[in-house]
Amino acid sequence: MSTESELxxxxxxxxxxxxxxxxxxxxxxxxxxPELAERxxxxxxxxxxxRREHSDQLARRTxxxxxxxxxxxxxxxxxxxxxGGGRGGESTFRPLGAALAAGLGLVALALVLRVxxxxxxxxxxxxxxxxxxxxxxxxxxxxxxxxxxxxxVNHREASVGLSFGVAxxxxxxxxxxxx
Amino acid sequence: xxxxxxxxxxxxxxxxTPLQASxxxxxxxxxxxxxxxxxxxxxDGTLVYLHGQDxxxxxxxxxxxxxxxxxxxxxxxxxxxxxxxxxxxVTCMLPDVAPLNVGPSDGAPVLPILELDVSHLGRYYEIxxxxxxRVAGRDTDLVTVRARDAYRYGYRFFVxxxxxxxxxxxxxxxxxSPVQQIMFTTVExxxxxxxxxxxxxxxxxxxxxxxxxxSPTAPAQWTLREPPAGFRLVPSADSSGGPSVEHDNDLSWHxxxxxxxxxxxxxxxxPADGALQGxxxxxxxxxxxxxxxxxxxxxxxEVPMETVRAAxxxxxxxxxx
Numbered sequence: 001m002s003t004e005s006e007l008x009x010x011x012x013x014x015x016x017x018x019x020x021x022x023x024x025x026x027x028x029x030x031x032x033x034p035e036l037a038e039r040x041x042x043x044x045x046x047x048x049x050x051r052r053e054h055s056d057q058l059a060r061r062t063x064x065x066x067x068x069x070x071x072x073x074x075x076x077x078x079x080x081x082x083x084g085g086g087r088g089g090e091s092t093f094r095p096l097g098a099a100l101a102a103g104l105g106l107v108a109l110a111l112v113l114r115v116x117x118x119x120x121x122x123x124x125x126x127x128x129x130x131x132x133x134x135x136x137x138x139x140x141x142x143x144x145x146x147x148x149x150x151x152x153v154n155h156r157e158a159s160v161g162l163s164f165g166v167a168x169x170x171x172x173x174x175x176x177x178x179x
Numbered sequence: 180x181x182x183x184x185x186x187x188x189x190x191x192x193x194x195x196t197p198l199q200a201s202x203x204x205x206x207x208x209x210x211x212x213x214x215x216x217x218x219x220x221x222x223d224g225t226l227v228y229l230h231g232q233d234x235x236x237x238x239x240x241x242x243x244x245x246x247x248x249x250x251x252x253x254x255x256x257x258x259x260x261x262x263x264x265x266x267x268x269v270t271c272m273l274p275d276v277a278p279l280n281v282g283p284s285d286g287a288p289v290l291p292i293l294e295l296d297v298s299h300l301g302r303y304y305e306i307x308x309x310x311x312x313r314v315a316g317r318d319t320d321l322v323t324v325r326a327r328d329a330y331r332y333g334y335r336f337f338v339x340x341x342x343x344x345x346x347x348x349x350x351x352x353x354x355x356s357p358v359q360q361i362m363f364t365t366v367e368x369x370x371x372x373x374x375x376x377x378x379x380x381x382x383x384x385x386x387x388x389x390x391x392x393x394s395p396t397a398p399a400q401w402t403l404r405e406p407p408a409g410f411r412l413v414p415s416a417d418s419s420g421g422p423s424v425e426h427d428n429d430l431s432w433h434x435x436x437x438x439x440x441x442x443x444x445x446x447x448x449x450p451a452d453g454a455l456q457g458x459x460x461x462x463x464x465x466x467x468x469x470x471x472x473x474x475x476x477x478x479x480x481e482v483p484m485e486t487v488r489a490a491x492x493x494x495x496x497x498x499x500x
Contacts, residue, residue, distance in 0.1 A: 136461060137466070139459055146277055146453060147453035147477075148461070148466055148477075148479065149273060149279055150279055151477055152461070152464060153271060154281050154433070155443070157268070157281060158444060159442045165217025165241060165250070166239060166251070166264060167217070167226065167239065167345070167348065169250075169252055169264075170226065170237060170252065171462040171463060172273075173252045173261065173262045174228030174230075174235045174237050174254065175462050176257040
């Protein structure tokens with residue numbers, strides 16, 4: 001049974017207003033509580049429907065990608081854990097994104113497996129019909145968008161232009177068409 | 180890697196003939212400091228990203244430690260989007276697409292250090308300092324980098340006087356109007372790496388070999404007959420001419436061109452679903468794709484559309500290959 005505080009935390013996380021520790025707690029709640037995960041899924045579907053956003057979760061690749069994210073996250077934690085051990089309080093500064101990526105990956109995996117499960121009707125069917133036509137890259141095909149995202153990230157990592165550090169990824173993560 | 184590259188480049192620039200712009204040396208020094216800071220300063224913050232009329236907010240974190248650097252971005256507006264850079268590569272969670280993982284073996288070629296001469300840079304940019312400005316409550320120096328033609332963006336860097344971090348970065352079109360702006364609203368400096376001022380002593384730098392950015396002469400490879408003005412191919416470190424990468428079990432070409440500040444990538448792949456046909460845009464990032472012979476070619480970079488189009492038109496398949 002989800003508590004009020006858990007629901008509030010998930011809502012805050014979904015709105016992008018959760019702090020570092022609250023976000024971690026929210027991900028933990030989602031992974032631990034199937035009922036909460038179902039609410040998370042429903043809220044997203046409703047929000048996307050209201051905002052007329054395209055929903056294409058069935059196109060997601062699942063286990064292998066998530067596994068890689070988790071493995072990578074573990075590697076990062078190991079490395080920075082050593083840093084934290086040497087600098088006392090700095091252990092609290094482990095990258096939030098790695099944990100979020102892996103955590104959200106697990107959530108995505110759980111949702112996709114449920115949505116794409118054998119014999120079950122897709123709860124996304126109705127939402128697909130009101131999909132938005134203002135996607136990333138100005139491309140309607142999610143496969144094209146995904147491929148371009150991959151090439152762009154790849155380019156970023158190979159790029160030898162003036163380094164902006166992590167802020168260079170702002171255009172990858174920050175891009176958000178107006179509602 | 181990036182910091183090492185730029186430290187080497189900019190150190191070379193600082194020791195070389197000054198740029199044509201007035202007072203370029205202090206500006207280059209600031210760019211040098213900035214290039215190091217983005218890698219060596221640990222920080223948390225919130226930034227806003229403006230492209231066109233759209234504004235979004237992101238939480239950003241960069242950590243430097245014995246286990247390597249770790250970066251993360253989390254969108255604070257709209258659908259949840261995250262990015263994490265770690266020892267295993269980059270992981271992105273974006274709406275409506277599969278979780279994206281790009282590891283070191285997925286295409287980021289090992290690139291050597293380039294020796295960029297100041298006259299080359301000065302032909303395409305005018306660099307100077309235009310004063311001071313406050314960003315996120317901190318004092319910054321404003322470094323302006325004006326593009327001399329339409330093949331590259333101009334920049335305005337607001338460089339934190341205390342740490343060297345760029346707290347605001349504007350990308351400018353040919354008319355000097357912003358096409359993209361990134362600005363910190365809050366930033367918390369956590370730590371400065373002890374190696375921040377000692378990049379030249381990096382073992383990685385010592386192990387790499389500086390090469391000139393000349394067009395490769397290796398036969399049977401994709402190349403640009405006439406790259407957009409000022410852009411030169413970055414040859415692979417293994418002397419194969421252009422980095423070839425394994426990508427989804429298919430042998431593909433990945434060529435990187437740079438003018439010293441901006442860069443774009445040329446990807447040559449077997450035709451497959453999801454291939455771009457025609458132009459595409461994501462903020463200040465432009466891409467163009469299409470078929471050339473039996474290959475799918477996609478060019479992408481944070482350069483104007485004119486640049487990727489010119490590169491596409493100049494692409495030449497391997498001769499006799």
